[in-house]
Amino acid sequence: MKFTSLSLLTLMLLATVSALPAASPKDLARRNIPLKPSEDSFYSNPAGFESAAPGTILKNRDLPSTIATLGLIPANIKYTQQILYRTTNALGDPAAGVATILIPYNADYTKLLSYQIAEDAASINCSPSYALQFASDSGGFAGTIVTQLEWLIIQGTLEQGWPVVLPDHLGLNGTFLANYASGKHVLDAVRATLASQSFSGIDPDAKVALWGYSGGSLASAAAAELRDTYAPELDNIVATVLGGPVPDIENAVKVLNKGIFAGLIPNGVLGLANAYPAFAPIIQEHLLPSKKAEFNTAYDTCLGASALRFILHDLFAYFDDFDALLAMEEIQTVLTANDLGHAIPTIPIYMYKSILDEIDGIGYTDKLYKTYCNGGAKVKYVRDLISEHGTLAAFGAPKALTFLAKAFRGETVVTKCTKTNTLSSLLDISTATIVPDFLKDTILDLLYKPVGPFLIG
Numbered sequence: 001m002k003f004t005s006l007s008l009l010t011l012m013l014l015a016t017v018s019a020l021p022a023a024s025p026k027d028l029a030r031r032n033i034p035l036k037p038s039e040d041s042f043y044s045n046p047a048g049f050e051s052a053a054p055g056t057i058l059k060n061r062d063l064p065s066t067i068a069t070l071g072l073i074p075a076n077i078k079y080t081q082q083i084l085y086r087t088t089n090a091l092g093d094p095a096a097g098v099a100t101i102l103i104p105y106n107a108d109y110t111k112l113l114s115y116q117i118a119e120d121a122a123s124i125n126c127s128p129s130y131a132l133q134f135a136s137d138s139g140g141f142a143g144t145i146v147t148q149l150e151w152l153i154i155q156g157t158l159e160q161g162w163p164v165v166l167p168d169h170l171g172l173n174g175t176f177l178a179n180y181a182s183g184k185h186v187l188d189a190v191r192a193t194l195a196s197q198s199f200s201g202i203d204p205d206a207k208v209a210l211w212g213y214s215g216g217s218l219a220s221a222a223a224a225e226l227r228d229t230y231a232p233e234l235d236n237i238v239a240t241v242l243g244g245p246v247p248d249i250e251n252a253v254k255v256l257n258k259g260i261f262a263g264l265i266p267n268g269v270l271g272l273a274n275a276y277p278a279f280a281p282i283i284q285e286h287l288l289p290s291k292k293a294e295f296n297t298a299y300d301t302c303l304g305a306s307a308l309r310f311i312l313h314d315l316f317a318y319f320d321d322f323d324a325l326l327a328m329e330e331i332q333t334v335l336t337a338n339d340l341g342h343a344i345p346t347i348p349i350y351m352y353k354s355i356l357d358e359i360d361g362i363g364y365t366d367k368l369y370k371t372y373c374n375g376g377a378k379v380k381y382v383r384d385l386i387s388e389h390g391t392l393a394a395f396g397a398p399k400a401l402t403f404l405a406k407a408f409r410g411e412t413v414v415t416k417c418t419k420t421n422t423l424s425s426l427l428d429i430s431t432a433t434i435v436p437d438f439l440k441d442t443i444l445d446l447l448y449k450p451v452g453p454f455l456i457g
């Protein structure tokens, strides 16, 4: 009989599964139905928190329920913890934020990845800290599907042995598209996590990297831009990875309307309304009475559910005069304040984007690359041909992981700005060894394998 690589994989699976530790009683006990954040007092500004410095841990706790793949299959992670920390909201006022710290087995405590999930919603109940737990509510049919799929990528980062922090970077008010507030939530979550050694074990001097795709890249880019002014002491951030960035909001709105992802428009408009109280009444005033209730469902539905509800809809036709609304000074000020490119990151950047991206095209990402590079940033920019926005999230991940691993090892990852086209980031030769591992680990993790690198000796 000839061994195919598939039967080898099956044998490895069987061997590993039989060696797995049984679920501990503690894990089983934590398979509860977690409270929605809107009903959970952990998600609120505690008394007197304003006087704490940004990045201060205000509270921490075990997760109410265990982290689970697709919300169903418990993952075997060595240690998880939720933190509530002091940060700053879009108005510049003190705010509390929530983040999830994950420690894999065989962790390297001298490294920390801050991964920003593309939550893209206006409801606190879509927060990743909640959505990734067993038996969480999805905020409408398939509402948190993107978060659930990104979990597979996050698991791939834990398999490298890196401790990971997942900030709820849209804050306690669901402020999607308030990008610079998200950036502050990221930087403060990193500060808080680096101060968590007493319970997490993470080295306060750990090397840090930032990564996010799409909505997660907005928070990551804003954090990289803000680092020098908002958190200059975080001088140990070695790399920022931006997948599928969407640098210009008005452009994206125009490209998205009537398309597959038109539902991002209500989520974004209401996210900004949550962030800027003066924005909300203007939007409500210009919504047609017959369309108001439907549009406002996006206050409660997570990304996937909004996408399904509004697929191919002409959202501009929900307003009395959308062009006039868009042109208003109050609106323009908020939009341009949250477009990327307000400052030049001094952290090395790897940026990848689909040339055929259907969210906002490639032009504004080319423009952001130019802005950053003209300002002296170091950016490795790869434009991918055989993909679109959704598939590049998966296809681009192995190459991004490779880049992060090099940066964490202390290698110089970017010396100058480079812009290249590739047929496919997945087929790129430098990722060839990571892809099979990535797939194998994902399958094994579904079988409750301890998440983390396998070390001998």
Ligand SMILES: *[C@@H]1O[C@H](CO)[C@@H](O)[C@H](O)[C@H]1NC(C)=O
Pocket (backbone or CB within 6 Å): 045, 089, 093, 094, 095, 096, 171, 172, 173, 274, 277
């Ligand atoms: C949420 O929004 C309300 C109303 O604008 C504001 O008072 C509150 O401080 C915000 N909370 C956070 C955490 O930003």
